[in-house]
Amino acid sequence: MDPMKKAAELRKFWHGFWPARALITANNLGVFEATKQKRDSSEIARKLKTDPRGTEILLDALAGLGFLKKSRGPHVNTYVNTKDTSTFFCRGSAYYQGDILRHAENIWQSWSSLDNVVKTGKKARRGQVNFDFEAFILGMHNIAVFKAAPVLKEVGLKGVKSALDLGGGPGTYAMEMIKGGVNSVTLFDAPETVKIASRFIKKSGVSGVKFLKGDFLKDDIGRGYDLVLMSNILHSHSAGDCGLLARKVKAALNPGGRAVIHDFNLEENRTTPVSSALFSMNMLVNNAGRCYTYSEYKSFLKDAGLSQIKKTVLVDSIIVQGRFLG
Numbered sequence: 409m410d411p412m413k414k415a416a417e418l419r420k421f422w423h424g425f426w427p428a429r430a431l432i433t434a435n436n437l438g439v440f441e442a443t444k445q446k447r448d449s450s451e452i453a454r455k456l457k458t459d460p461r462g463t464e465i466l467l468d469a470l471a472g473l474g475f476l477k478k479s480r481g482p483h484v485n486t487y488v489n490t491k492d493t494s495t496f497f498c499r500g501s502a503y504y505q506g507d508i509l510r511h512a513e514n515i516w517q518s519w520s521s522l523d524n525v526v527k528t529g530k531k532a533r534r535g536q537v538n539f540d541f542e543a544f545i546l547g548m549h550n551i552a553v554f555k556a557a558p559v560l561k562e563v564g565l566k567g568v569k570s571a572l573d574l575g576g577g578p579g580t581y582a583m584e585m586i587k588g589g590v591n592s593v594t595l596f597d598a599p600e601t602v603k604i605a606s607r608f609i610k611k612s613g614v615s616g617v618k619f620l621k622g623d624f625l626k627d628d629i630g631r632g633y634d635l636v637l638m639s640n641i642l643h644s645h646s647a648g649d650c651g652l653l654a655r656k657v658k659a660a661l662n663p664g665g666r667a668v669i670h671d672f673n674l675e676e677n678r679t680t681p682v683s684s685a686l687f688s689m690n691m692l693v694n695n696a697g698r699c700y701t702y703s704e705y706k707s708f709l710k711d712a713g714l715s716q717i718k719k720t721v722l723v724d725s726i727i728v729q730g731r732f733l734g
């Protein structure tokens with residue numbers, strides 16, 4: 409390939425953060441709430457209490473990226489949301505992604521320490537100031553809103569009377585289990601998460617979810633469950649802690665009960681899909697985890713004493729199930 413073309417192609421990698429930063433900043437400043445109706449840039453800057461020049465340059469870039477429609481007039485130019493922008497970035501929409509986008513600001517900060525984390529092995533997250541914990545937890549709902557129903561359909565809830573949503577976050581999966589007819593659903597999570605989840609579940613109008621607070625690595629997670637869901641929790645933990653958790657889950661299951669892992673799908677080569685390989689870096693800068701392969705998930709469950717282990721790949725996720733035969 410022509411070296412000039414190749415270099416231009418390569419440049420896209422290190423400029424890749426530009427659109428991300430424009431979107432994160434727009435979300436942080438509330439741009440898409442201000443552009444629900446057509447407005448010119450000085451009006452938007454007044455509403456947002458931002459610098460007019462900076463605002464106009466940001467608005468033009470957002471329009472160029474396709475997030476805003478710009479209309480050029482004889483005196484002023486106006487900007488308004490596109491249909492997708494209203495669907496995904498304006499509060500009140502069922503598919504709102506603004507919380508997980510707020511969480512991208514948390515991630516931005518931890519990724520900025522990647523050089524040091526790779527050099528020293530020390531986590532960036534530890535001691536990170538201004539970590540928006542609520543954005544992280546509510547952001548989990550922004551993702552799960554598309555996934556909870558198909559994942560639980562694949563898992564199957566027939567015959568499940570009592571279920572545990574371990575590290576259930578905002579409770580999207582727990583609520584879906586209630587809707588799926590499970591009589592007793594318990595969400596276990598850290599106290600600060602349970603505070604957010606109980607408020608969020610109440611606001612969602614679903615009743616019946618029970619809560620257990622604590623550290624699932626150290627505290628009692630209850631027992632007598634027909635199903636324990638571990639959705640997107642193992643990737644935050646070391647392989648040793650994943651094994652420990654699998655053993656605790658097995659001990660909490662009724663005979664015939666199932667342990668279900670739902671997480672990122674990572675091929676055995678650990679390089680593809682590249683989104684999962686990159687997500688492992690996201691864990692590297694935040695905690696002791698990474699994405700695991702099916703062989704690794706299988707070992708966690710098998711070593712804990714679970715049988716009939718099987719997997720399903722659902723778009724970018726993997727579901728791994730094992731049964732406690734009693």
Ligand SMILES: C[S@@+](CC[C@H](N)C(=O)[O-])C[C@H]1O[C@@H](n2cnc3c(N)ncnc32)[C@H](O)[C@@H]1O
Binds near residue numbers: 596
């Ligand atoms: C990535 S979120 C996943 C939320 C939800 N299961 C989902 O799939 O949408 C991980 C959750 O695990 C919880 N968590 C992580 N470590 C924990 C621990 N040691 N004890 C209890 N909860 C923990 C976090 O508070 C968070 O709610």
